[in-house]
Amino acid sequence: IEVSKLLALKAQLGTEDVSSQKFVLKTPKGTRDYNPQQMTIRNNVLQKIITVFKKHGAECIDTPVFELKEVLTGKYGEDSKLIYDLKDQGGEILALRYDLTVPLARYLAMSKINTLKRYHIAKVYRRDNPAMTRGRYREFYQCDFDIAGQYDLMVPDVECLKVVTEILDALDIGKYVLKVNHRRLLDGMFEACGVPVDKFRSTCSTVDKLDKSPWEEVRTEMINEKGITPDAADRIGEYVRLNGGAELAEKLLKDEKLSKSKAAVEGLEGIKLLLKYSELMGIKENILFDLSLARGLDYYTGVIYEAVLTQPIKVGNEELAVGSIAGGGRYDNLVGMFDSKNKQVPCVGVSIGVERIFSILEAKLASGDINVRTNDIEVYVASAQKNFLEERMKICAELWNAGIKTEQSYKKNPKMLNQLQHCEENGIPLAVVLGESELKRGVVKIRNITTREEQEVPRDNLVEELRTRLDALNVKEINGTA
Amino acid sequence: IEVSKLLALKAQLGTEDVSSQKFVLKTPKGTRDYNPQQMTIRNNVLQKIITVFKKHGAECIDTPVFELKEVLTGKYGEDSKLIYDLKDQGGEILALRYDLTVPLARYLAMSKINTLKRYHIAKVYRRDNPAMTRGRYREFYQCDFDIAGQYDLMVPDVECLKVVTEILDALDIGKYVLKVNHRRLLDGMFEACGVPVDKFRSTCSTVDKLDKSPWEEVRTEMINEKGITPDAADRIGEYVRLNGGAELAEKLLKDEKLSKSKAAVEGLEGIKLLLKYSELMGIKENILFDLSLARGLDYYTGVIYEAVLTQPIKVGNEELAVGSIAGGGRYDNLVGMFDSKNKQVPCVGVSIGVERIFSILEAKLASGDINVRTNDIEVYVASAQKNFLEERMKICAELWNAGIKTEQSYKKNPKMLNQLQHCEENGIPLAVVLGESELKRGVVKIRNITTREEQEVPRDNLVEELRTRLDALNVKEINGTA
Known part of the structure; x- marks a missing residue:
């Protein structure tokens, strides 16, 4: 009985915390945020x-x-x-x-x-x-x-x-x-x-x-x-x-x-x-x-x-x-x-x-008449397996240092499906996909998000390989064939 | 005597106008303009x-x-x-x-x-x-x-x-x-x-x-x-x-x-x-x-x-x-x-x-350790002779429509020296120089401001001729040989 009383009291306190936020959350009249x-x-x-x-x-x-x-x-x-x-x-x-x-x-x-x-x-x-x-x-x-x-x-x-x-x-x-x-x-x-x-x-x-x-x-x-x-x-x-x-x-x-x-x-x-x-x-x-x-x-x-x-x-x-x-x-x-x-x-x-x-x-x-892309990410660094956060971090740093616009999940063990979905939703053209067997052989996979094609490339040539593919994609885009 | 009195009165009124600007002209404390x-x-x-x-x-x-x-x-x-x-x-x-x-x-x-x-x-x-x-x-x-x-x-x-x-x-x-x-x-x-x-x-x-x-x-x-x-x-x-x-x-x-x-x-x-x-x-x-x-x-x-x-x-x-x-x-x-x-x-x-x-x-x-250029003008449209404002306007409009960053004097009959000086002071690389005899022959001169070289080009090919020269200058700049 004592415990239930305490819980009720805590719930009440919780409600009071809430009511301490008394004002309506808004921007000043006539102004707005830009998303x-x-x-x-x-x-x-x-x-x-x-x-x-x-x-x-x-x-x-x-x-x-x-x-x-x-x-x-x-x-x-x-x-x-x-x-x-x-x-x-x-x-x-x-x-x-x-x-x-x-x-x-x-x-x-x-x-x-x-x-x-x-x-x-x-x-x-x-x-x-x-x-x-x-x-x-x-x-x-x-x-x-x-x-x-x-x-x-x-x-x-x-x-x-x-x-x-x-x-x-x-x-x-x-x-x-x-x-x-x-x-x-x-x-x-x-x-x-x-x-x-x-x-x-x-x-x-x-x-x-x-x-x-x-x-x-x-x-x-x-x-x-x-x-x-x-x-x-x-x-x-x-x-x-x-x-x-x-x-x-x-x-x-x-x-x-x-x-x-x-x-x-x-x-x-x-x-x-x-x-x-x-x-x-x-x-x-x-x-x-x-x-x-x-x-x-x-x-x-x-x-x-x-x-x-x-x-x-x-x-x-x-x-x-x-x-x-x-x-x-x-x-x-x-x-x-x-x-x-x-x-x-x-x-x-x-x-x-x-x-x-x-x-x-x-x-x-x-109204759907136009579309915009809100970021310019070129490469997403993904992994299908657990415990690849550290390897992903190393690769991200390498790509950032090479000037390649790169992102990864901030989760330790993200799901593959979620990672690929993020790429699709955000119009990211390429993903680097890490796997244990590939890394042992000194390779990683590059995945084209649109075509879903995957190619193995030497881990050591990753930056070059990505640049070649990004240049090709840019040329396609300029020619309007993307 | 009446006139001189009126003039004195007017001068006085002028002074009063001036004193109506009582406050010190400044930006608010802790703020500044950016030139x-x-x-x-x-x-x-x-x-x-x-x-x-x-x-x-x-x-x-x-x-x-x-x-x-x-x-x-x-x-x-x-x-x-x-x-x-x-x-x-x-x-x-x-x-x-x-x-x-x-x-x-x-x-x-x-x-x-x-x-x-x-x-x-x-x-x-x-x-x-x-x-x-x-x-x-x-x-x-x-x-x-x-x-x-x-x-x-x-x-x-x-x-x-x-x-x-x-x-x-x-x-x-x-x-x-x-x-x-x-x-x-x-x-x-x-x-x-x-x-x-x-x-x-x-x-x-x-x-x-x-x-x-x-x-x-x-x-x-x-x-x-x-x-x-x-x-x-x-x-x-x-x-x-x-x-x-x-x-x-x-x-x-x-x-x-x-x-x-x-x-x-x-x-x-x-x-x-x-x-x-x-x-x-x-x-x-x-x-x-x-x-x-x-x-x-x-x-x-x-x-x-x-x-x-x-x-x-x-x-x-x-x-x-x-x-x-x-x-x-x-x-x-x-x-x-x-x-x-x-x-x-x-x-x-x-x-x-x-x-x-x-x-x-x-x-x-x-301190002079670095230098900056505050505008990107590529071409200045100049004339050595009087009554070329209208021709300059036509050429400016043509170059603007072609996407070339262009400027001219806002004076009807600017002096040649002032125009060239403006180019030098502002780092403008090229000038189009109009002259009566050239225009009669259907040509205009393109002047390289740095080298002072001048070349006649057909008036009708002006945009192309300028683009070729600007491209060449840009390549030089990228290669650091400018």
């Missing part, structure tokens, strides 16, 4: 993007994940409320970076750098409403390519567009259009429509919502929330429905109202030049001059652009709408905001929205 | 480490930079005060990750994964006193390799040691020793020396300081701060000065006091087996069984280890002391802390301290 399959997809995408960035001569930089809060203050307009602040634990007041553009500008000003072509791939943080199935997170990657320096009009700008097309072509995720517009044209347009200068930025933010909301809603917000007159709003409405190519820019240069605005003319001349350069670079077909494109951020000063997938992506039997997948523009005044002498370093750049690309590919993975 | 040279070094080091991790079949995962604060609570003992908390902005209470081990354990428990061999390379955050010249930062990279799963004694553990030796050999940064010890042996040793059970952990933290402080100081701390009797401290002092190989483990198994402690015997048997396996893997010479090794973190339960460089690194005319460069151990109870049923997933792993490696290599770079 090996998701990481493989992510790394493949990032590798393709980096390849394009490097093809254009971009150098790599990195900045801390947090900045002095003051660095971020006054850069993001209405979106500033989305910044993650760190707790004041004594010392500096810090906040997590919101994008990679402001840190770049801070870096350029602080390091007194006047020219730089750089890429930066890192996570940024926004306390936004996450929509994780559509690739909208609170922690997400940005892949930024920027050109800083005092150069000739639209020359670096068009290269950013070229970079976007090369990346989207390399990722092969469907048809897209690169919308372009110009902040000076927007300013001139607002001016021409009778919007007061101090309302340009907020009106611009409202126009930015046209990609998600119909004109009627945007118009109502302009009038009711931004204090724009109905007349002015209607005039804006006429312009923002326009889109086209060089001929539209030509036409607008002759527009009665716009042609009187210095800003509008400057913007239109810029767009004309950009379209001409785009044609020289062979990307004219991908580009659409679109007056409804506004971009939310405050710091843009010249050309702005956004890449949008034009077809829903087919995943299994479903269709995913994706929308905007890259964006950027020119920001000539941002670096100067950090310089004590207000020295400007003009910049233009683009940011690739990889999370949306990840979520397309992950959906394809989940 | 392109530093990034090149960093990426090269990480690439070598990833190559070894993958050679051992590790898969890659990633977790968010912050966790629910509760996930980190109670895992780091005295070091918990170094955790960066986020501000409570409504919603969850979050903190930046302190290492990659606790997030791994949270991930395994949350995803109900029982076996995983994974690597994770990411930044972690500690509000420590930075010593940045020695590679100690508040934001720093960890490169972790861990094996989770219920396996046989010391089999995954020895692979972690093998991984460390392969990485340190690949990085080629000097001689090192891998110190090993066992938490069960430490417990048994404290027990045998008369330390009360509830003081094991704090005594262990004090022993951990032996790598930086002499025994006398550590002894004083034990007695004055941890409440250990002078007798017990002296007995500990006898043990912690011991180090050696398998023969030391054998000797201690016969030690009068230790042989009576179950924990000590378990630890010593573990060390014996680990040393035996190390011999089979050919890494025995790199390993030292050292009773003074304690490791600070609370969660270790079995073998612990630390790699230490044994020679100062020569950088220019100076010598840099480096010390610990990798560390890890077995932690069998951490995953269970997150599981509602307390289900355990035994783990062992290692973390490579890459910041110290970066700082060695950066010092070598600064």
Whole structure:
């Protein structure tokens, strides 16, 4: 009876231990883990993007994940409320970076750098409403390519567009259009429509919502929330429905109202030049001059652009709408905001929205449309008999030292079936199979996992024999006959 | 007079603009930017480490930079005060990750994964006193390799040691020793020396300081701060000065006091087996069984280890002391802390301290001992004459489309000298030089930047001609004759 009481007590204590883990086990809201399959997809995408960035001569930089809060203050307009602040634990007041553009500008000003072509791939943080199935997170990657320096009009700008097309072509995720517009044209347009200068930025933010909301809603917000007159709003409405190519820019240069605005003319001349350069670079077909494109951020000063997938992506039997997948523009005044002498370093750049690309590919993975291998192991060292752990260890070390990607079971006496199953499940092409009688004769067996063929080879030539077979398998794979 | 007044006023306003930038432009305390040279070094080091991790079949995962604060609570003992908390902005209470081990354990428990061999390379955050010249930062990279799963004694553990030796050999940064010890042996040793059970952990933290402080100081701390009797401290002092190989483990198994402690015997048997396996893997010479090794973190339960460089690194005319460069151990109870049923997933792993490696290599770079190229550009498209921007753009687009890493000036009419200088400064091997007379004849010049030789080639065969030359240059480089 005493024993059963003790057991009951112990069970109770056990339950209490359990309840000591009170919180729900989860990642913070809007964030997630990446498992090996998701990481493989992510790394493949990032590798393709980096390849394009490097093809254009971009150098790599990195900045801390947090900045002095003051660095971020006054850069993001209405979106500033989305910044993650760190707790004041004594010392500096810090906040997590919101994008990679402001840190770049801070870096350029602080390091007194006047020219730089750089890429930066890192996570940024926004306390936004996450929509994780559509690739909208609170922690997400940005892949930024920027050109800083005092150069000739639209020359670096068009290269950013070229970079976007090369990346989207390399990722092969469907048809897209690169919308372009110009902040000076927007300013001139607002001016021409009778919007007061101090309302340009907020009106611009409202126009930015046209990609998600119909004109009627945007118009109502302009009038009711931004204090724009109905007349002015209607005039804006006429312009923002326009889109086209060089001929539209030509036409607008002759527009009665716009042609009187210095800003509008400057913007239109810029767009004309950009379209001409785009044609020289062979990307004219991908580009659409679109007056409804506004971009939310405050710091843009010249050309702005956004890449949008034009077809829903087919995943299994479903269709995913994706929308905007890259964006950027020119920001000539941002670096100067950090310089004590207000020295400007003009910049233009683009940011690739990889999370949306990840979520397309992950959906394809989940639906079985694509497959990924999460490790690169070439050789598995196995044994059918007991007490071969030490021999396996010796062989593994030998293969690792020879640079061959090798694995074995961490069990002393694993079952043969389990070992071969592991090879099949993980796409490992070759196994070395150890046996007592073979080792006595100074040989081991090499097994091709796919064909199940086994060949005896001299133990002393194992590395060479494996290399020969791996090379042959690689050649087959490259020729697509594997 | 009015105009000059206005100008003066404007100048004044300008000055006020400037003074609005009140804060000092810097990165947060203990953090830094990486410029392109530093990034090149960093990426090269990480690439070598990833190559070894993958050679051992590790898969890659990633977790968010912050966790629910509760996930980190109670895992780091005295070091918990170094955790960066986020501000409570409504919603969850979050903190930046302190290492990659606790997030791994949270991930395994949350995803109900029982076996995983994974690597994770990411930044972690500690509000420590930075010593940045020695590679100690508040934001720093960890490169972790861990094996989770219920396996046989010391089999995954020895692979972690093998991984460390392969990485340190690949990085080629000097001689090192891998110190090993066992938490069960430490417990048994404290027990045998008369330390009360509830003081094991704090005594262990004090022993951990032996790598930086002499025994006398550590002894004083034990007695004055941890409440250990002078007798017990002296007995500990006898043990912690011991180090050696398998023969030391054998000797201690016969030690009068230790042989009576179950924990000590378990630890010593573990060390014996680990040393035996190390011999089979050919890494025995790199390993030292050292009773003074304690490791600070609370969660270790079995073998612990630390790699230490044994020679100062020569950088220019100076010598840099480096010390610990990798560390890890077995932690069998951490995953269970997150599981509602307390289900355990035994783990062992290692973390490579890459910041110290970066700082060695950066010092070598600064002293001129090593050189790095920060971009991979193969071809620069140049022109000696005015008005060739459009032709340059066409050629650049053609080369980019052919996958050739290409650059040009972003100026309309750059000077020939500046263009060639850019090639020389950036190690670009080839330039395409455009000229009016050549283009009329349907040819362009290819210039070898090093030899300054120029050859005319048909404009239409440019891509092929460049590829032939680039291939030849690559072959030369591989053969070391470049």
